[in-house]
Amino acid sequence: MPPNPLMVPEPIAACARRLAEQEADPLAAFIYDLDALETHIQWLRSHLPDGVDLFYAIKANSEPAVLRTLAPWVDGFDVSSGGEIQKLIEHDITQPFIFSGPGKLDSDFRLALEARVEQIHLESHDEIQRLNTIAAETGRRQRVLIRVNPTLPDALSTKLAMAGQPTPFGLEERQLTDAVIQVDESEYLELCGFHVHAMSHQTDVYRHLGLLDSLLDKWPIWRALAEEPAKVTQLNLGGGMGVNYQGIDQFDWPTLCWHLARRLAWLPEPPRIRFEPGRFVTAHCGYYVMQIIDLKHNHGEDFAVCRGGTHHFRLPVAQGHSHPVVHLPQNACEGEARPLTVVGQLCTPKDVLARGVPMVNPQRGDLLVLPMAGAYGYNISHADFLCHPRPVQQFIRPGALRVNDTLALEAV
Numbered sequence: 001m002p003p004n005p006l007m008v009p010e011p012i013a014a015c016a017r018r019l020a021e022q023e024a025d026p027l028a029a030f031i032y033d034l035d036a037l038e039t040h041i042q043w044l045r046s047h048l049p050d051g052v053d054l055f056y057a058i059k060a061n062s063e064p065a066v067l068r069t070l071a072p073w074v075d076g077f078d079v080s081s082g083g084e085i086q087k088l089i090e091h092d093i094t095q096p097f098i099f100s101g102p103g104k105l106d107s108d109f110r111l112a113l114e115a116r117v118e119q120i121h122l123e124s125h126d127e128i129q130r131l132n133t134i135a136a137e138t139g140r141r142q143r144v145l146i147r148v149n150p151t152l153p154d155a156l157s158t159k160l161a162m163a164g165q166p167t168p169f170g171l172e173e174r175q176l177t178d179a180v181i182q183v184d185e186s187e188y189l190e191l192c193g194f195h196v197h198a199m200s201h202q203t204d205v206y207r208h209l210g211l212l213d214s215l216l217d218k219w220p221i222w223r224a225l226a227e228e229p230a231k232v233t234q235l236n237l238g239g240g241m242g243v244n245y246q247g248i249d250q251f252d253w254p255t256l257c258w259h260l261a262r263r264l265a266w267l268p269e270p271p272r273i274r275f276e277p278g279r280f281v282t283a284h285c286g287y288y289v290m291q292i293i294d295l296k297h298n299h300g301e302d303f304a305v306c307r308g309g310t311h312h313f314r315l316p317v318a319q320g321h322s323h324p325v326v327h328l329p330q331n332a333c334e335g336e337a338r339p340l341t342v343v344g345q346l347c348t349p350k351d352v353l354a355r356g357v358p359m360v361n362p363q364r365g366d367l368l369v370l371p372m373a374g375a376y377g378y379n380i381s382h383a384d385f386l387c388h389p390r391p392v393q394q395f396i397r398p399g400a401l402r403v404n405d406t407l408a409l410e411a412v
């Protein structure tokens with residue numbers, strides 16, 4: 001289960017203190033707990049019904065240590081660019097991989113084919129045509145899925161919807177007949193199924209189940225479009241399981257798996273299902289640590305100005321939320337908590353990571369820990385802005401965590 005993010009496990013706090021001692025300047029660092037990541041992926045896997053594959057979308061966090069930790073527990077990796085394929089090759093990650101995403105280059109297709117990609121998800125008529133031409137050069141038939149942007153019930157959308165509305169992703173259902181014919185007529189392509197990654201940030205399992213149910217209802221119709229429906233066996237349902245950054249009511253994965261198992265059991269010819277979550281896999285294992293450089297009072301508000309900022313950890317601004325912060329004081333202190341705004345070193349008023357963070361007697365040099373920073377954290381950030389140095393990235397394996405080894409958050 002995702003840990004309670006309002007606590008910082010003691011090994012993380014100890015690592016943060018050690019790193020801070022080693023640095024001449026105040027610290028900004030990411031710490032990743034690979035044991036927690038491994039426990040979490042094992043937990044995800046343990047609930048997975050028969051007939052369902054688990055892939056990891058590496059764009060959420062493609063650090064080699066993360067990929068190596070996940071590799072034994074996933075059926076493969078989902079990549080979205082030539083650069084991500086290159087990364088798998090460079091780091092000798094040999095698990096199967098699948099390739100999706102808009103705007104694929106011919107050179108991306110060539111690289112994917114060379115690296116023996118398992119399946120490519122095609123997003124447009126043009127991609128179908130280009131991949132067929134490129135696959136012909138290799139003389140091999142390439143297995144493909146067609147990505148669909150289906151019409152969805154309104155009630156199912158989230159704040160980051162990729163489908164059910166105009167987006168650059170996939171083909172509309174009314175274009176599907178033509179797309180299926182086009183693939184069937186492409187000598188070097190073999191249609192295996194359909195792909196829908198409809199949304200990100202779904203924290204409500206019942207809404208997610210509603211989405212999956214509506215796609216399973218469409219499955220026989222889509223499949224019947226193929227010349228040989230018996231060869232169309234795969235339905236990739238994407239990722240999108242959300243993380244509640246306020247730290248409560250996390251996505252109910254066991255319930256999703258339980259309902260899906262029952263639903264598949266009822267279907268006369270169930271497709272092989274594939275999930276490819278990103279955020280829900282790696283968010284919880286990462287922590288961003290900032291050390292307080294300066295404390296200020298300005299126009300009625302208290303500020304903690306910290307090493308680092310949103311150029312390392314853009315997620316809170318990207319999502320428009322105030323991120324939870326755990327204050328690690330240097331000395332135990334008592335007294336009344338006062339709310340602070342936590343900012344970084346950038347010369348922009350947008351460099352805010354959290355507001356109204358209650359802290360008791362905050363001091364210059366104290367460490368602040370921002371949990372749930374393992375997905376779409378450092379890798380979506382504009383790290384070169386203002387020529388600040390890049391943060392330390394530390395990967396640790398602290399062993400099994402004990403309940404007593406946690407420090408309570410002063411509140412969020």
Ligand SMILES: *Cc1c(COP(=O)(O)O)cnc(C)c1O
Nearest residue numbers: 057100197200239240277278279
């Ligand atoms: C980004 C992406 C994912 C992962 O999305 P999460 O919200 O991180 O689970 C899965 N599939 C595709 C095609 C994606 O682009």
